[in-house]
Amino acid sequence: MENFVLVIGGGPAGMAAALASASQGVKTVLIERDNRLGGILNQCIHNGFGLSYFHEELTGPEYAQRFEQKILASNVEVMLNTFVLSVENNNVCVVSPNGNQTLKPSAIVLAMGAREKTAGNIQLLGTRPVGIFTAGQAQKMVNHFGVLPGKKVVILGSGDIGLIMARRLTLEGATVLGVYEIMPTSGGLARNISSCLTDFSIPLHLSTTIKKVEGETRVTGVWVAKVDNALKPIADTLEFIECDCVLLSVGLVPENDVVKGLNLNPTTQGAVVDERRHTNLNGVFSCGNVLQIHDLVDNACIEAELAGTQAAQHVLGAKPSGTPFKIEVGNGIRQVVPAVGFSGLGNIELMFRTSTQAKKTFVQVQNKLTQEVIAQKVLAKVFA
Amino acid sequence: MKTTCILCPVGCLLNVEKINNTVVVTGNECPRGIAFGTSELIEPVRMLTTLVKTNHGIASVKLSKPISKEKIWEVKKALNQNIYTNVKVGDVIVNNICLTNANVVITGFGNSCAKNE
Numbered sequence: 001m002e003n004f005v006l007v008i009g010g011g012p013a014g015m016a017a018a019l020a021s022a023s024q025g026v027k028t029v030l031i032e033r034d035n036r037l038g039g040i041l042n043q044c045i046h047n048g049f050g051l052s053y054f055h056e057e058l059t060g061p062e063y064a065q066r067f068e069q070k071i072l073a074s075n076v077e078v079m080l081n082t083f084v085l086s087v088e089n090n091n092v093c094v095v096s097p098n099g100n101q102t103l104k105p106s107a108i109v110l111a112m113g114a115r116e117k118t119a120g121n122i123q124l125l126g127t128r129p130v131g132i133f134t135a136g137q138a139q140k141m142v143n144h145f146g147v148l149p150g151k152k153v154v155i156l157g158s159g160d161i162g163l164i165m166a167r168r169l170t171l172e173g174a175t176v177l178g179v180y181e182i183m184p185t186s187g188g189l190a191r192n193i194s195s196c197l198t199d200f201s202i203p204l205h206l207s208t209t210i211k212k213v214e215g216e217t218r219v220t221g222v223w224v225a226k227v228d229n230a231l232k233p234i235a236d237t238l239e240f241i242e243c244d245c246v247l248l249s250v251g252l253v254p255e256n257d258v259v260k261g262l263n264l265n266p267t268t269q270g271a272v273v274d275e276r277r278h279t280n281l282n283g284v285f286s287c288g289n290v291l292q293i294h295d296l297v298d299n300a301c302i303e304a305e306l307a308g309t310q311a312a313q314h315v316l317g318a319k320p321s322g323t324p325f326k327i328e329v330g331n332g333i334r335q336v337v338p339a340v341g342f343s344g345l346g347n348i349e350l351m352f353r354t355s356t357q358a359k360k361t362f363v364q365v366q367n368k369l370t371q372e373v374i375a376q377k378v379l380a381k382v383f384a
Numbered sequence: 385m386k387t388t389c390i391l392c393p394v395g396c397l398l399n400v401e402k403i404n405n406t407v408v409v410t411g412n413e414c415p416r417g418i419a420f421g422t423s424e425l426i427e428p429v430r431m432l433t434t435l436v437k438t439n440h441g442i443a444s445v446k447l448s449k450p451i452s453k454e455k456i457w458e459v460k461k462a463l464n465q466n467i468y469t470n471v472k473v474g475d476v477i478v479n480n481i482c483l484t485n486a487n488v489v490i491t492g493f494g495n496s497c498a499k500n501e
Contacts, residue, residue: 035495042495045444046433051392059433059446061492065473144494146435146442171434171460190395194388199430199453296393380413381394 002027005311006092006105008084011039012297013288013304014111015067018076020308021109026315028076028308029105031094033083037071038064039113040136041297043143046164053298063297084112088260090283107283107311110259110271111304114252114289116161119213122250124156126212131219135161135249139168148174150245154222155179156210158186158193160295162249167196176202177243180224182209182231185357189295209233210246219244254290267335268292274340275348276320277307285311292337292351299351320345330366332356357381387424389417400425428453433491434460436477439469442494445477451484458482 005021007014010032018030036042041049044060051057054066071078082096087110092103116134124132131150133141138149139161153174155162158181166176179197184207186193197204205224211233212223221242225233254270256262263272263280270291271279277287287300287307294300310318322344329336329352336352350365358381365375389396389412398411400421409421423429429450435442451459459482468477471490478488 042492045435045491047431047446048393059444059491061444061473065492143435143444144442146437146494171432189393190388190397191390191393194395195390195430198388 003106003315004029005107005109005308005315006031006103007109007111007308007311008087008092009039009111009113009288009290010034010037010078010080011111011113011288012041012064012067013113013290013300014039014109015064015071016301016304017109017111017285017287017308017311019067019070019074020305021312022074022076024309024312024316026312028312029079029103030071030076031079031082031084031092033081035081037068037078037080043136043140044164045143046168049297051298052296053301067301084258086258086260087284090281105283106315107285109304109307109311110256110279110284110286110290111288111307112255112258112290114293115255117248117251117253119248121253122248124210124213124248126222127215129213129215129217129219131215131245132213133245133247135165135247138165138245138247142168142172148172149247150174150219150243152177152243153245153247154210154224154241154243155247155249157181157249157251158188158204158206159249159251160188160192162247163188163192163196165247165249166202167200170200170202174245176200177241178203178205180205180208180210182207182227211238213246214240215244219246222246252289252293254293256290259284265335265337265339267329268337270337272339273337274320274324275338275342275345276310277303277338278310278314278320283311283314285314292335303351328368330364333363385425387421389420391416391420398424430456432456432459434463435494436463436488436490437467438471438493439467440471440493443468443471443490444492444494445488446491447481447484448476448487448489449485451486455482455484459484459488463488 004027007018007030018028022028041060041064047059049058049063082094085093116136133149141147153176158179210222211225214220226237265272271286277285285307287304320342322342324340334353334355341348361379385400396413398421401408407422409418430453431450433446475490476487
């Protein structure tokens with residue numbers, strides 16, 4: 001059996017990684033659980049994708065189709081309707097309409113993406129009637145099945161998915177009563193606040209959260225409350241909002257569960273990787289949202305191309321040159337990828353998130369031992 | 385007036401003013417913001433991405449160009465009236481919808497079993 005690279009996940013990162021691996025002349029297999037490639041982009045019917053990668057503004061499905069066409073034109077072997085049960089010691093157990101198989105690739109690229117945080121994750125109090133969905137679940141219901149999750153909707157969380165769904169639901173005939181955000185600032189892009197909320201007169205309530213859900217069979221309403229500096233609800237600000245649907249847009253979690261023995265970075269919840277995107281497991285690489293949540297799919301694909309290339313190089317026997325060194329977060333930095341660099345591999349691109357939003361921020365990379373400043377940059381704007 | 389540019393993820397906060405019959409835009413980090421700010425003052429335009437019914441299920445669509453913000457609901461209602469038949473990705477299903485000079489283009493298909501009869 002020929003040595004091959006196995007890419008797990010046929011979304012944008014997986015497709016980009018598979019193409020990069022195949023272009024190195026290494027046999028590449030791409031596994032996808034759904035009946036088609038494209039991943040989450042298939043349900044993102046809004047536009048704004050591809051500005052930097054394709055220099056065009058595309059909708060999610062169109063961006064996915066560009067990569068799909070490249071995959072079809074390549075010699076990447078695609079296995080659809082194939083679900084990974086476990087990854088252990090580079091044995092990958094999968095199930096598909098053809099039954100069970102154990103694949104033994106020489107290198108693996110993890111590109112499974114992320115899942116959404118649920119009512120359980122945020123310990124949402126109250127009953128569990130019909131009508132509580134994550135924003136992405138609702139997006140799938142609307143954009144794939146043409147079904148509304150409710151008629152009078154409250155959205156918890158002002159991240160981009162929640163904002164996009166506020167607009168989608170309004171356009172498709174529901175009433176979005178408001179978006180509630182526990183933090184004092186929104187987590188979403190300013191352009192989404194403008195084009196999804198302001199354009200449709202949907203109010204954004206900052207420093208406010210849902211204290212409790214009510215309803216027995218169906219949601220009948222929620223109690224919302226302002227929160228204090230410790231994010232705890234302030235009792236006498238409680239207000240009842242009548243609604244039949246609650247959407248949760250409260251965070252994404254990289255979906256690494258099937259991989260045994262993977263070292264995870266607690267700040268990203270993705271794998272600890274070096275600059276090649278190689279994890280602690282020999283021959284296992286990681287990229288896209290399963291490694292770190294990306295705001296732009298273009299960046300996820302660029303990262304995936306790096307991982308796919310390196311996975312192929314690994315199969316061809318390449319080893320990183322130079323001595324490894326750690327990369328850690330310093331003051332004001334919430335997370336940084338990669339966690340390890342190699343002195344022999346040239347320039348490293350650091351991808352990081354800051355702890356707060358700010359304008360005109362000075363960022364510095366420093367040698368921890370010698371205090372020497374290795375690089376510095378002024379950024380016009382940083383988002384948390 | 386103040387407005388957020390929506391052309392890219394940066395979302396510059398623009399200041400748009402009419403000074404001596406000229407529109408002056410400041411706050412933009414790139415030239416595209418000037419055109420956007422100007423149109424927001426004179427005639428705001430928006431892209432519409434939404435769904436249509438087809439004889440093979442739900443399909444997603446976009447407009448070939450942004451249209452006047454005021455026409456968005458009229459266009460959406462017009463699209464809701466029809467079931468479009470035998471369409472594929474890239475097809476133009478409506479030309480010059482509601483006299484906006486924009487066409488409606490199929491961008492993808494839902495992955496559902498909820499097909500129309």
